[in-house]
Amino acid sequence: MLSAGDYQAIWLTLKLAGLTTFLLMIMAPPLAWWLARSQAKLRPLIESLVALPLILPPTVLGFYLLIAFSPEHFLGQWWLGFSETSLAFSFTGLVIASVIYSLPFVVQPLQSAFVHLDKTYLEVSSTLGYGKYERLYKIIFPMLLPSFIISGALGFAHTIGEFGVVLMIGGNIPGETQVLSILLFDHVESLQYSSAHQLSFILLVFSMSLLVVIYGFLQKRQQRVLNA
Amino acid sequence: MLKFDIQKNFKINSTSNHKTRTLHFKGELNLSGVCAIFGDSGAGKTTLLRCLIGLEQCTGQISFQQQQWLNQPESNKAKSKSTVHKPLRVATEKRNIGVVFQEPRLFPHLNVQQNLQLAVNKSENSAFTIQKLAQNLGFTELLNHQTTQLSGGQKQRIAIARALLTNPQLLVMDEPLSSLDASSKQLLLPFIKQISEHIPILYITHSEHELFYLSKQMILVNNGEIEAIGEPQQLFLDSELSLIKFAQQGLILNVLVKQFDPVEGLIKGCLDGQTLYISADQAPLTKQIQVKINSRDVIIALKPIEGSSLLNCLTAQVIDFSQDQQKAVILTLKINSQFIYAYITLRSFNKLNLAIGSNVFAHVKTMSIIN
Structure with missing residues (x-):
């Protein structure tokens, strides 16, 4: 059965993924809206920057973050002065890194929904008396709720699954930075195959069922609304 | 206001220049x-x-x-x-x-x-x-x-x-x-x-x-x-107005319904005091109907035509006329307060000796009910 260490890693992983998803669901909608609508010259650059974690080896991202988090650099130094702890090898550091590398997974489904949104719905909302922001959160966002759930779910799942970045900047501190994927690696390194089997199976079932819900249910629902 | x-x-x-x-x-x-x-x-x-x-x-x-x-x-x-x-x-x-x-x-x-x-x-x-x-x-x-x-x-x-x-x-x-x-x-x-x-x-x-x-x-x-x-x-x-070409194809008139004969399928109506028969497959729902008279379906005569199948004969006055590119003449006819256009050839126009103010009999072959 699962050990106390396993449970601790599962809890830590859920905490990390939950917090990351929460932050992303605040940041991603305005960013995705801007990316979907803006004609600015800067837009392709920002779009590329957001998408970068999709193709960049996670270790590259992790390496740069590690440097940025170190006390010799501005960010790490500022954080040290602010909270008297180090960002590297800390849970806070992991959250920051997770927000960056899971960003495209949250932004892209939203951006796609916003692009396919018929802009006449915005016009109708304004003729019904709904102002610039009110029409978004009272009418348009509820209409695109499936896309919001897909985005959140993908961000959550991807944060649980990330390995490279976590390894680079988090190290392997139980209760602080030792998440599931790292612990699994540990189990395999120390030839504890049955423990590795258990964790792998949990991750496999979780990921698979999430994707089935997304593709089999949520996406269809959203398409029905967008194609209406 | x-x-x-x-x-x-x-x-x-456009491909080359921005207009x-x-x-x-x-x-x-x-x-x-x-x-x-x-x-x-x-x-x-x-x-x-x-x-x-x-x-x-x-x-x-x-x-x-x-x-x-x-x-x-x-x-x-x-x-x-x-x-x-x-x-x-x-x-x-x-x-x-x-x-x-x-x-x-x-x-x-x-x-x-x-x-x-x-x-x-x-x-x-x-x-x-x-x-x-x-x-x-x-x-x-x-x-x-x-x-x-x-x-x-x-x-x-x-x-x-x-x-x-x-x-x-x-x-x-x-x-x-x-x-x-x-x-x-x-x-x-x-x-x-x-x-x-x-x-x-x-x-x-x-x-x-x-x-x-x-x-x-x-x-x-x-x-x-x-x-x-x-x-x-x-x-x-x-x-x-630019509308005139379109308008001259036919105008819409208000007609008061007097009665409907289901056997003959005819509405007996009243157009500014003159009687008008209109074919219909059912009784009209309202007292007032609108009919469109196509200007090519109007026949102009100086006397009422007798012994023909024409049902409708309206007395009217020519108040204006114009000519189109095909030499045809478009007459504007006044029936008390309402108007119709009639499309006739230049030859007929000359033969009948028509002018502004002429009193004519406008025979209407067909018309369509609009509502």
């Missing part, structure tokens, strides 16, 4: 009842309407009753005298206009009741309620349906109810019936007319049937400008 003087520039992207097309609309309307906006496709009707609603950016002035909706000088002028007055642009949601678009545009994630509730939530002291409108427009049993399951006619009825539930000071409709079947039109036209007694309506249409049935006032839009504003009957007789 709706007063506007607006410009709208379009960039036309701009400027639309310029200027007008003043005393709003009561339905005011129809009429004109060819591409003339700018929808653009005019969208500028008035505030969905399209434009420069100029718009005011409605005591409210100023737009006061935005053209951009190049603005630089030179920018401090004279502050540009003003009231957002669409603050203009309190009910809008019915050509497509119903209901929100697909909500059911009928929830769609209507969105409008109710933002309006105060509305004279309308969901229940009353649902009864009048016949969709009470659809309130719990998903909008995606409804037919086009059902959706448009709900869209009209939604626009009314915002308790608008002005209702704007962009060809609301153009994609609907005949039975939906038959239900909605009298309803719209009835509504217009309480709320002024701006109504874009391509259909002269709707135009003559609904409106006492029309705006003729031609080539990005307002060509004329006036009563439809008058504008259709004005040979100076």
Whole structure:
């Protein structure tokens, strides 16, 4: 059965993924809206920057973050002065890194929904008396709720699954930075195959069922609304 | 009173050079009842309407009753005298206009009741309620349906109810019936007319049937400008207007129904005191009907024609005539207070020795009932 260490890693992983998803669901909608609508010259650059974690080896991202988090650099130094702890090898550091590398997974489904949104719905909302922001959160966002759930779910799942970045900047501190994927690696390194089997199976079932819900249910629902 | 003087520039992207097309609309309307906006496709009707609603950016002035909706000088002028007055642009949601678009545009994630509730939530002291409108427009049993399951006619009825539930000071409709079947039109036209007694309506249409049935006032839009504003009957007789080619094909007349003979399938009607027989397959629903007389179906004679199959013979006076490119002559005939056009050859015109003021007998072969 699962050990106390396993449970601790599962809890830590859920905490990390939950917090990351929460932050992303605040940041991603305005960013995705801007990316979907803006004609600015800067837009392709920002779009590329957001998408970068999709193709960049996670270790590259992790390496740069590690440097940025170190006390010799501005960010790490500022954080040290602010909270008297180090960002590297800390849970806070992991959250920051997770927000960056899971960003495209949250932004892209939203951006796609916003692009396919018929802009006449915005016009109708304004003729019904709904102002610039009110029409978004009272009418348009509820209409695109499936896309919001897909985005959140993908961000959550991807944060649980990330390995490279976590390894680079988090190290392997139980209760602080030792998440599931790292612990699994540990189990395999120390030839504890049955423990590795258990964790792998949990991750496999979780990921698979999430994707089935997304593709089999949520996406269809959203398409029905967008194609209406 | 709706007063506007607006410009709208379009960039036309032809492959080699960038051209701009400027639309310029200027007008003043005393709003009561339905005011129809009429004109060819591409003339700018929808653009005019969208500028008035505030969905399209434009420069100029718009005011409605005591409210100023737009006061935005053209951009190049603005630089030179920018401090004279502050540009003003009231957002669409603050203009309190009910809008019915050509497509119903209901929100697909909500059911009928929830769609209507969105409008109710933002309006105060509305004279309308969901229940009353649902009864009048016949969709009470659809309130719990998903909008995606409804037919086009059902959706448009709900869209009209939604626009009314915002308790608008002005209702704007962009060809609301153009994609609907005949039975939906038959239900909605009298309803719209009835509504217009309480709320002024701006109504874009391509259909002269709707135009003559609904409106006492029309705006003729031609080539990005307002060509004329006036009563439809008058504008259709004005040979100076671009409308004339279209109008001369046939005019619409108001006829009072006297009786209907189901055996012969004939309506006996009264046109300004003269009797008129009109074929119909069923009794008319209203006391007053509108018929269209095609100008090529009118035969002119100096004496009543006897011993023919022609049923209808109207006494009329020639009040104007003009010639088209094919040398044919178009006569404008006055029958007391109403008018018809007649299309005859130049040879007939000369043979009959017609002139302005001639009294003639106009025989009408066929005519079609419009409502």
